[in-house]
Amino acid sequence: MLALEFSRSIPSYLLMRAAGGRAEVATSDLSLLHLGDVDVPELPGPGWRQVRPLVSGVCGSDLAALTGHASFYLEPLTSYPFIPGHELSGRLEDGTRVVVQPVLGCAVRGIEPPCRFCAEGRIGLCLNVTEGPIDVGLQTGYCAGTGGGWGELLVAHESQLYEVPEALSDEAAMLTEPLACSIHAALRGAATKDDVVLVAGAGAIGLLTVAAVKLYTPPRQLICIAKYPHQAELARSLGADLVVAPAQAYQRVRFATGARRLEGIERDVLLGGADITFEATGNAGSLSDAVRLTRGGGRVVAVGMPGEAKVDWAPIWQRELEVTGAYAYGVEKSTGKRTFEMALEASASLNLDRLVGPLFPLTEYKEAIAYALAAGRMSAVRVAFDLRGLSDG
Amino acid sequence: MARPGAVIEVDRNTPPTLFHYGEGFRLERLPLGSRIVYPPDPIDPIGHPERAIRRALSNPLEDDPLKELLRPGMKLTIAFDDLSLPLPPMAAPDVRGLVIEEVVDAAARAGVEDVELIAAISLHRKMTADEIRHIVGDRVFTTFWPDRLYNHDAEDPSQNVLIGRTNQGEEVWLNRRASESDLVVYVNLTLVPMDGGHKSLATGLGCYRSVKAHHTVDTLLQSRSYMHPPDSALHASCVRQGELIEDAVRVFHIETSVNNHSFPAVANFLQKRETDWTTGDQAAFFALKQVTDLAPPDVKRAAFHSMLAPYGMTGVNAGQVDKVHDKTLENVRRQMMVPVEGQTDIVTLGVPYLGPYNVNSIMNPVLVVCTGLGYLFNLYKNKPVVREGGVVIIEHPCRYEFNAVHHPSYVDFYDEVLADTTDPHEIESRYEKRFAEDAWYRQMYQQSHAYHGVHPFYAWYWAAFTLQHCGDVIVVGGDRATVHRLGFKSATTLEDALEMAEQTVGRWPSITHLRTPPLMLCEVD
Numbered sequence: 001m002l003a004l005e006f007s008r009s010i011p012s013y014l015l016m017r018a019a020g021g022r023a024e025v026a027t028s029d030l031s032l033l034h035l036g037d038v039d040v041p042e043l044p045g046p047g048w049r050q051v052r053p054l055v056s057g058v059c060g061s062d063l064a065a066l067t068g069h070a071s072f073y074l075e076p077l078t079s080y081p082f083i084p085g086h087e088l089s090g091r092l093e094d095g096t097r098v099v100v101q102p103v104l105g106c107a108v109r110g111i112e113p114p115c116r117f118c119a120e121g122r123i124g125l126c127l128n129v130t131e132g133p134i135d136v137g138l139q140t141g142y143c144a145g146t147g148g149g150w151g152e153l154l155v156a157h158e159s160q161l162y163e164v165p166e167a168l169s170d171e172a173a174m175l176t177e178p179l180a181c182s183i184h185a186a187l188r189g190a191a192t193k194d195d196v197v198l199v200a201g202a203g204a205i206g207l208l209t210v211a212a213v214k215l216y217t218p219p220r221q222l223i224c225i226a227k228y229p230h231q232a233e234l235a236r237s238l239g240a241d242l243v244v245a246p247a248q249a250y251q252r253v254r255f256a257t258g259a260r261r262l263e264g265i266e267r268d269v270l271l272g273g274a275d276i277t278f279e280a281t282g283n284a285g286s287l288s289d290a291v292r293l294t295r296g297g298g299r300v301v302a303v304g305m306p307g308e309a310k311v312d313w314a315p316i317w318q319r320e321l322e323v324t325g326a327y328a329y330g331v332e333k334s335t336g337k338r339t340f341e342m343a344l345e346a347s348a349s350l351n352l353d354r355l356v357g358p359l360f361p362l363t364e365y366k367e368a369i370a371y372a373l374a375a376g377r378m379s380a381v382r383v384a385f386d387l388r389g390l391s392d393g
Numbered sequence: 394m395a396r397p398g399a400v401i402e403v404d405r406n407t408p409p410t411l412f413h414y415g416e417g418f419r420l421e422r423l424p425l426g427s428r429i430v431y432p433p434d435p436i437d438p439i440g441h442p443e444r445a446i447r448r449a450l451s452n453p454l455e456d457d458p459l460k461e462l463l464r465p466g467m468k469l470t471i472a473f474d475d476l477s478l479p480l481p482p483m484a485a486p487d488v489r490g491l492v493i494e495e496v497v498d499a500a501a502r503a504g505v506e507d508v509e510l511i512a513a514i515s516l517h518r519k520m521t522a523d524e525i526r527h528i529v530g531d532r533v534f535t536t537f538w539p540d541r542l543y544n545h546d547a548e549d550p551s552q553n554v555l556i557g558r559t560n561q562g563e564e565v566w567l568n569r570r571a572s573e574s575d576l577v578v579y580v581n582l583t584l585v586p587m588d589g590g591h592k593s594l595a596t597g598l599g600c601y602r603s604v605k606a607h608h609t610v611d612t613l614l615q616s617r618s619y620m621h622p623p624d625s626a627l628h629a630s631c632v633r634q635g636e637l638i639e640d641a642v643r644v645f646h647i648e649t650s651v652n653n654h655s656f657p658a659v660a661n662f663l664q665k666r667e668t669d670w671t672t673g674d675q676a677a678f679f680a681l682k683q684v685t686d687l688a689p690p691d692v693k694r695a696a697f698h699s700m701l702a703p704y705g706m707t708g709v710n711a712g713q714v715d716k717v718h719d720k721t722l723e724n725v726r727r728q729m730m731v732p733v734e735g736q737t738d739i740v741t742l743g744v745p746y747l748g749p750y751n752v753n754s755i756m757n758p759v760l761v762v763c764t765g766l767g768y769l770f771n772l773y774k775n776k777p778v779v780r781e782g783g784v785v786i787i788e789h790p791c792r793y794e795f796n797a798v799h800h801p802s803y804v805d806f807y808d809e810v811l812a813d814t815t816d817p818h819e820i821e822s823r824y825e826k827r828f829a830e831d832a833w834y835r836q837m838y839q840q841s842h843a844y845h846g847v848h849p850f851y852a853w854y855w856a857a858f859t860l861q862h863c864g865d866v867i868v869v870g871g872d873r874a875t876v877h878r879l880g881f882k883s884a885t886t887l888e889d890a891l892e893m894a895e896q897t898v899g900r901w902p903s904i905t906h907l908r909t910p911p912l913m914l915c916e917v918d
Binding site for chain 1: 801804805808809831832833836
């Protein structure tokens with residue numbers, strides 16, 4: 001089958017890292033990613049199904065892996081070679097349209113009894129991601145044995161599959177996974193109606209976090225930091241009360257929160273600030289700003305996938321900030337529902353198609369990666385592969 | 394004798410007209426038949442200012458000579474106007490410094506030891522040491538700074554006292570040191586008729602609670618104009634407050650006036666009518682135009698703000714406030730007044746690099762409105778030069794740029810308030826209190842060099858009458874997004890602007906260009 005395969009190569013990885021995310025290097029012959037004919041993944045056991053991807057997104061974490069910016073922390077939690085693509089809509093052999101919840105937890109791996117986290121519904125924290133009939137991997141798209149969304153076919157356990165409502169397009173359905181991440185983050189942030197909430201970043205995760213916060217934990221004021229005009233417009237339409245440019249973040253958050261602003265050497269300092277900040281870029285600079293834009297005793301939720309970053313911990317220490325990660329999804333304690341189900345429900349009213357595009361065929365993966373790396377400047381939010389031609393074939 | 398101001402009609406022989414354009418200039422060809430109003434030439438200054446000052450202190454108007462008010466053991470406070478005038482700042486020696494030296498010397502001769510000098514900044518930014526030194530002179534600065542020469546602090550509760558309320562219920566607050574003094578000497582410099590009189594003390598040493606009594610949208614809308622105090626509700630309120638202060642504190646007023654010699658020799662052509670430009674003037678203009686067209690704003694700003702004006706003192710009077718101020722206004726009008734026959738459909742004016750609130754700073758977009766529509770537009774007596782429903786066309790780059798130290802609340806005013814509404818009443822009712830009480834602005838005002846948090850509101854209110862009176866405001870050569878945020882229309886050229894204006898005032902409009910600065914006061918029939 002046709003697929004893009006990601007191989008493990010330390011020299012290539014270092015080269016990609018040294019190139020600083022340049023698209024022509026990340027998609028060159030020395031790239032970690034290659035298009036080719038690969039074996040169809042085998043069904044690991046009973047309860048597993050074949051899924052033909054329809055639309056599969058190019059996520060920031062995929063780009064980080066391709067450009068050598070992913071954290072080494074994830075390396076032992078990944079098996080190679082793998083086919084990337086963990087946010088996708090697909091179709092089963094019987095024609096049912098589905099989305100795949102990619103986390104490879106105890107249920108997927110057939111581990112009984114499940115680990116304590118999976119038992120609680122916190123499958124993202126599964127302790128058994130190295131066990132069972134499939135290879136090591138946190139998610140489909142980072143596991144050698146399951147295939148991924150950037151190939152003609154993948155395998156998924158029944159517990160991973162969610163049927164897509166008829167009204168939802170393939171494109172919007174593809175965003176179920178990042179939307180679920182954002183809903184999980186919003187619920188971890190747990191804003192109240194008295195809070196000022198800041199979402200730093202307006203890529204796909206930032207925008208979906210804006211939507212999730214507005215839907216599930218509506219605060220007194222929801223501020224979004226957006227770099228590009230199309231991001232600002234989308235942030236407003238998804239529920240942001242105020243959208244500010246990165247260069248104005250300290251000024252506008254200060255005003256919104258009635259804080260005091262002190263001039264700093266590298267960055268300013270707010271005495272006061274947002275009650276809760278969602279950092280949705282994973283960028284070191286943005287993280288450093290986030291901990292300074294959040295009031296003492298406030299909460300910073302890392303939603304965007306961070307790499308190894310230099311962040312000044314002094315504000316975290318001095319402000320007694322609660323810094324927390326928000327990874328993946330599962331069963332949300334506050335609602336008792338599966339996050340994916342909540343995301344599919346929420347998608348109905350969010351008109352998420354507008355966040356997806358342009359679409360590329362797999363054969364134009366170099367253009368797709370280049371476009372995704374420049375998505376903001378190119379007025380795109382989520383670049384994706386269109387595999388429907390392959391499915392029809 | 395100085396040549397009076399004039400109204401010139403544009404004909405085929407009229408050279409292109411100079412428009413100030415921020416830190417630059419534009420030459421425009423006005424349509425035939427347009428009028429250009431030129432300010433009078435600088436009137437002759439007093440030959441010996443020090444002697445005139447001494448004479449004024451010895452022969453005050455309806456008051457005792459200063460030396461008779463001074464005695465050993467007394468508490469003397471000298472308050473003086475800040476750097477918001479004159480514009481541009483005066484080349485040394487500043488007349489305020491000359492007056493203060495005479496007062497300090499008189500106090501020393503009388504054996505007065507408890508002397509303090511206070512810059513009456515009101516809600517303006519605190520001046521730097523160098524800025525104060527420039528006003529008071531080296532000798533006074535060296536002797537008194539910083540313990541006995543300092544800026545007024547309108548936000549220090551321990552340093553301001555409530556004097557009382559006027560019969561209209563206006564609160565009157567005063568600097569504590571001034572209120573506890575045996576004598577307050579106020580040293581003023583009046584540049585335009587709006588300045589001086591009771592406004593000096595009531596505002597300069599007041600605080601937000603007293604200033605807000607008259608710095609309101611309604612008060613300014615009821616002032617026709619505030620450049621003509623008898624017709625100004627704002628000044629009426631200041632008079633009520635000032636009279637209450639005079640009842641509580643013994644005040645000796647000294648007011649000075651200067652001529653309109655606003656530009657140094659290097660830019661003297663700005664002082665002249667274009668028809669009077671010599672070959673040298675034309676060359677100087679051409680060179681300056683090339684430089685200002687090419688140089689980055691910061692460089693231009695630094696150069697322009699280093700220009701000091703060679704004003705000459707035209708009057709100095711001391712004594713009882715009303716009598717003194719009447720004399721001062723006579724002198725100011727003598728310099729500024731230009732008779733203008735009838736109103737016009739369109740007024741054009743260029744907004745220069747400098748207004749009262751951006752000395753050594755940036756003229757941000759809110760200050761462009763304040764300077765152009767608040768001050769320059771309102772330099773009239775009787776009625777505005779433009780008819781009701783007419784159009785004002787101003788020229789300024791209107792860049793989105795702010796001085797973060799001087800104007801922190803202006804940035805927020807632009808980004809938060811003007812993004813919501815430009816209506817002065819709505820702005821006043823919905824936002825003023827929040828800005829006035831913001832802890833960070835207060836801190837920046839008290840501990841740094843920031844204008845008070847409420848100040849951008851006042852800057853906007855100054856333009857309230859113009860916004861109400863005019864059918865349209867068009868900005869030529871301004872940043873489009875910024876101009877739209879201000880609520881105005883944007884045009885690339887003056888020709889475009891005039892065409893746009895015709896949609897409001899009709900075909901073949903009458904046009905009047907106010908060729909200012911130097912400042913002038915149009916007396917409109």
